[in-house]
Amino acid sequence: MIPTTKIYLPESEMPTHWYNVAADLPNPPAPYCAPDGTPVPPEAMLAIFPEEILKQEMSAERWIPIPEPVREALTMWRPSPLYRAHRLEKMLGTPAKIYYKNEAVSPAGSHKPNSAVPQAYYNRQAGIRRLTTETGAGQWGSSLALAGQMFGIDVRIYMVKISYEQKPYRRSMMTTWGAEVFPSPTDMTNAGRAVLAADPNSNGSLGIAISEAVEEAASRADTNYALGSVLNHVLLHQTIIGLEAKKQLAIAGDYPDMVFAPCGGGSNFGGIAFPFLADNATGKQVRLVAVEPSSCPSLTKGVYTYDFGDTAGLTPMMKMYTLGHNFMPPGIHAGGLRYHGASALVSQLYHEKLIEATSVGQLETFAAGVLFAKSEGIVPAPESCHAIAAMIREAKACAKTGEAKTLLFNLSGHGHFDMTSYDRYLQGELTDFDYPEEAIKASLADLPSFAKV
Amino acid sequence: MIPTTKIYLPESEMPTHWYNVAADLPNPPAPYCAPDGTPVPPEAMLAIFPEEILKQEMSAERWIPIPEPVREALTMWRPSPLYRAHRLEKMLGTPAKIYYKNEAVSPAGSHKPNSAVPQAYYNRQAGIRRLTTETGAGQWGSSLALAGQMFGIDVRIYMVKISYEQKPYRRSMMTTWGAEVFPSPTDMTNAGRAVLAADPNSNGSLGIAISEAVEEAASRADTNYALGSVLNHVLLHQTIIGLEAKKQLAIAGDYPDMVFAPCGGGSNFGGIAFPFLADNATGKQVRLVAVEPSSCPSLTKGVYTYDFGDTAGLTPMMKMYTLGHNFMPPGIHAGGLRYHGASALVSQLYHEKLIEATSVGQLETFAAGVLFAKSEGIVPAPESCHAIAAMIREAKACAKTGEAKTLLFNLSGHGHFDMTSYDRYLQGELTDFDYPEEAIKASLADLPSFAKV
Missing domain, CATH: 3.40.50.1100 (Rossmann fold)
Incomplete structure (x- = not known):
């Protein structure tokens, strides 16, 4: 009897609603602000966003319906398969049960x-x-x-x-x-x-x-x-990943102890993790781990304050963990997730200790990607490798303790367009780089006075 | 009610046997030959192939069991999904029902x-x-x-x-x-x-x-x-494509009138088409169409004779449609399928009029690929575009006649590593090229005397 590798969900079982984590926050979200510290009303953004998107951006409703034409369009590739990583488990010699949601199956090759x-x-x-x-x-x-x-x-x-x-x-x-x-x-x-x-x-x-x-x-x-990331409505749309994963894990008769996802702007992490946070609100205790590059460590080394979304300061300011909007990742960094901040929702959840964060150096990241490619076949996007690396740490810990934890991660994309980064890694051209604290202080220096840290 | 796009087969329903078309040939296959025209015994190839592979190469058994470890390994990505191309049908305004088998889901991105x-x-x-x-x-x-x-x-x-x-x-x-x-x-x-x-x-x-x-x-x-192609055992292994497709079409309550696949060496075409040929042997009348580039037209313009599999003449000679083993596709050709001959099995079936063949110019090929990407999302491999182009011709004919034919084709791979070819097409750098008859005659000139045409 061959063990099942892929768990499919019929198109008819695709979620009908997105999950809005704002409904389950212990404290209300911080408003968007102008550089003088006064709140920016949603209407101010009508010049660039449609009303329905702004409504979602500000909504406190727990469940927001997915319009039928959107669901129909998503069937182009959704529901995405959930994989049980039997081959990786075997290669790691771990008693942990490893699952991953494969978002690489979209025509564009990622969850975006x-x-x-x-x-x-x-x-x-x-x-x-x-x-x-x-x-x-x-x-x-x-x-x-x-x-x-x-x-x-x-x-x-x-x-x-x-x-x-x-x-x-x-x-x-x-x-x-x-x-x-x-x-x-x-x-x-x-x-x-x-x-x-x-x-x-x-x-x-x-x-x-x-x-x-x-x-x-x-x-x-x-x-x-x-x-494509950072804003509440983007994270909302991505929750379809975690909602599907929960249904698929139920088919497998399983439930995760820990969920891992790469974290740059936050749409990838929010997408898979938030729906499990909803369960934590009702008594479950899933550990949700955002994984970021050590060369771009907004959650683990950044500061929680108001900052702009862009370099030129054209966007409203958002309260978030940030390295400063002038942050430039080092040239050696090959693995994506280069955004200077984390989304306001992810930042608040991290600040309130409802989620965890960790960082991984790029050598460990690519080593994890190569190990994954050799065991599971798929060459992962460098972004996804961050989640894989952190998950492997846990799976190896299980190998030592004998614990059979259930680990889930988001395979956010494939690496077909990132093979130059793999080349650089395989040819020994990459090194690790921890972004220095002084550089972070420097890039935070030009914040408006109300946001100074 | 959203119409179903993807038809999945559970891993437990993956075929347990490959289909060997040699069992259903009206005439016995021509033996492999040495340059002097004498048959080459299978044992002569033991220096480079294992015995089990050679057995399959020569077998006349209709069904050959797939070893369990192979089935288990194939679950890494198989069964591959069958898609109903609702969006493409709509864009073409055709009453035809279009299905495609998506072999691009393998980690390597093709059926290989x-x-x-x-x-x-x-x-x-x-x-x-x-x-x-x-x-x-x-x-x-x-x-x-x-x-x-x-x-x-x-x-x-x-x-x-x-x-x-x-x-x-x-x-x-x-x-x-x-x-x-x-x-x-x-x-x-x-x-x-x-x-x-x-x-x-x-x-x-x-x-x-x-x-x-x-x-x-x-x-x-x-x-x-x-x-990776041409030989009988390779085509045998690929029949899992067509065998799965038949099961998936049965789930959809459908059966094809025509099956299209790109044809270079023949593994792509044989893989999806041969299992339907088995049905033709029992009374069905599916038209099976091998589609090749007009710049490398072995079936439609080549000669049916003995030729080598390689340029240097190290391989045994096989009876096949060939352009001559010195054939060089023109530099302008961007779409793959560059092999000088077609597999012996495909060649014999074509010679005995059990299958059809057609050729497509590369401008029509890439236009079909872009139309497919715009409707179905997936950017197809240039090889796959040949099947799409020929299938679109038929779907457009249906739009004129009002016939609701069921058309199936093999989406043999994605084009993620072929974007330079798309670039050349989109920038107007490609032209059509019909390989000239005289060039074919010239490249056939140095065949051994017993194979002279």
């Missing part, structure tokens, strides 16, 4: 389309036919390109120039799905022109690309903006 | 591991711990790297040099799974050294890489050779 699809839908419902966004390596940009195609929305993507030049394959993918892609900084926005005036050879950064996309959306009535 | 796994298994059973093989763009090489890892076999891959340099990502994938990869021609074999002596800057070719891999396997007792 889970939010791109509803964002495109709500914008289209609001009469919007054009969206702008930014992308670094391209996971979010390709997801929005796909979603825009599904709902008849034109998508313009500002792609960080160095990625545009060095990682052309994701750009090709976005173009194949019909999106426009420009290397940022461009000369099409004030933000871009200002950067180019100071440095015509700028390689660009995620912060600059966000500023360009937001500026264009704010200045054109026919155009909105879409963000 | 379906044979790599049993080949690694049988070699390991025979005590072999080392395999050599060749690869062009890398689909087969990465599949054997994965399978070798699963069964504890070291894999050495001779990768066509121009691909090694221009498509480094598949090489990285093979290395991640632990294989050794060398740019061919190398100075490690007589075949390689001879090529380098004549042209130190040789870009390599599939034919040269095969010669290097075969030479090494033949000269080392601890090493065997594995091939």
Whole structure:
């Protein structure tokens, strides 16, 4: 009798509602603020987001219905399979039971389309036919390109120039799905022109690309903006991952002791972890672990205060664990999750000790990715490798204690477009890098006075 | 009610036997021959293949059991899902019902591991711990790297040099799974050294890489050779695709009028089509269409005679439709399926008019791929685009006649490692190229006298 590897959920069993963790927070979420410390009302963001998205951003309802056209669009790849990692367990010699949710099966290769699809839908419902966004390596940009195609929305993507030049394959993918892609900084926005005036050879950064996309959306009535992580509504859309996982674990007759997910902006972690937090509110005790790179350690080494979402300071300020919006991850860092802060929801939960966080160096990260590829086959995205590495630590601990814990992690994406990072690792070109405390203090220095730490 | 997109088969329903089409041939298969026209006995190939593989190569048994360890290994990704292409049907405005088998879900991204796994298994059973093989763009090489890892076999891959340099990502994938990869021609074999002596800057070719891999396997007792298409046992292993598809179509309450698959060496086509041929033998009338590039048209423009499997003439000769073993596809050709011949089984079936063949120009091919990506999401491998293009022709014909035919095709792989080809297409750099009859005649000129045409 061959043990079951993949647990599928029929399309008819796909969740009908997203789970909104804001309903189960012990304390109300901190409001968004202007640089003078006064709260920013949601209406202020109507220039770039549709009303329905803003409602979700501010909602305190526990369950928010997923519109039927969104559910139908998601069946393109959802429900995603849950895997029991028999082969990895064997290779680790652990009594732990390891499960992973495979979000790499989406056409864009990651969990990102889970939010791109509803964002495109709500914008289209609001009469919007054009969206702008930014992308670094391209996971979010390709997801929005796909979603825009599904709902008849034109998508313009500002792609960080160095990625545009060095990682052309994701750009090709976005173009194949019909999106426009420009290397940022461009000369099409004030933000871009200002950067180019100071440095015509700028390689660009995620912060600059966000500023360009937001500026264009704010200045054109026919155009909105879409963000791939950090914001509450994005994390809300991603909870479909954890909700499905719970149903699939029930089919397997199991329930996790610990859940691991990579954490950059937070959509990946929030997506799989929040639905289990709902169970903790009713008596369960699942440990939820956000895993971040030691070279970009916002939760484990950052400060909990108000900061901007982008480099140029065009976004409202959010209360979050941050390394400072001028933070630049070191060039040696190859594993993604480069955002300077963590989402407000993840940050608050961490501050209130309802979730845990840990950091992993990149050598351990890629070693975990290679071990996973050799046992389970799938070459994981470098982001996903962070969760795998932290989970492996626990599985090895179980091997010592003999405990048969049930461990779940989010395989957020595949690494097909990240093979250069694997190459660098396999050729010994990578080293670990712990982001120094002094550099964090320095990058936090220019916060507005009300947010000073 | 949302219409079902994906039809899954439980792992317990995975086929227990492969289907051997040789049992249902109206005439016995032509034997393998030496250059003097005398039959080559199977034992002559024991230097590079294990006995069990050779038995399968020559078998006339209709059903051949799949060993349990192979079935267990295949559950890493199998059964693969069958999709109903609702979105593509809508975009085409066709009454046809379109289904596709998604072989892109394997960790290597194509159908190739379906044979790599049993080949690694049988070699390991025979005590072999080392395999050599060749690869062009890398689909087969990465599949054997994965399978070798699963069964504890070291894999050495001779990768066509121009691909090694221009498509480094598949090489990285093979290395991640632990294989050794060398740019061919190398100075490690007589075949390689001879090529380098004549042209130190040789870009390599599939034919040269095969010669290097075969030479090494033949000269080392601890090493065997594995091939990814063409041979009977490879096509046998691939029939799991069609066998699963039949079960899944039965779940959907459907049965195909036509089946389409890309055809290079033939494992892709044989894999999905042969199990339906078994039904034709018992009264059904499914049309089975092999689709090839117009720039590499072995079935539609080649000659049915004996030819070598490789450029150097190290392999036995097989009776097949061939363009001549010196055939070189034009540089403009971007879509794979570059082999000079078709497998002996596919060739015989075509010769006996039990299957059909058609060719498609590459502009139509990539246009079909982009349309598929825009409707179904998945960016298909250029090889798969051939089947999609031919299937779309039929779906459009149905739109005119109003016929609601059921069409099935094999989505043999994804295009994540082929985005440069999409780029070239989207940037207008590709043109069509029909391989000229005179060139075919010329490349057939040096066949041994008994095979002259």
